[in-house]
Amino acid sequence: MRVVVQRCKKAQVTVDGTITGQIEEGLMLLVGVTQGDTEKDAKFLAEKISGLRIFEDDAGKMNLSVQEVGGAILSVSQFTLYGDCRKGRRPNFMAAAAPEVAEPLYDHFNNILVSCGLRVETGIFGAMMDVSLVNWGPVTLIIDSRG
Secondary structure (H helix, E strand, C coil), X not given: CEEEXXXXXXXXXXXXXXXXXXXXXXXXXXXXXXXXXXXXXXXXXXXXXXXXXXXXXXXXXXXECCCCCCCEEEEEECHHHHCECCCCCCCECCCECCHHHHHHHHHHHHHHHHHXXXXXXXXXXXXXXXXXXXXXXXXXEEEECCC
């Protein structure tokens, strides 16, 4: 699994003009699932992200987690994170897990975040979504469960 983590002041996702998820201060996550991923990958990433110290403390150092600042999560499924652009000009998405495999792992990932005490908002798996955010910093990280 691969997750793009963006610290944000606010973020939202809409599907067909309807807001399906919206947060203020917290983390905007783009979540991709690849072939061979398991619940172990989802658990590793959810626990890593919930404790990731990328919010500033009183001294201005990135020393606090989303949990510690009372932030929320906006989690959006993103199969294109496994797009391969090495050949030609059209990405190849063969490495992305099939939807029937990816959706349960994406849901499991979000459920673990909730069990860590976080409020989690989402888009709709497989839908065409409009995502907006105010990236704070900007701070953007890519975390992969396979190193």
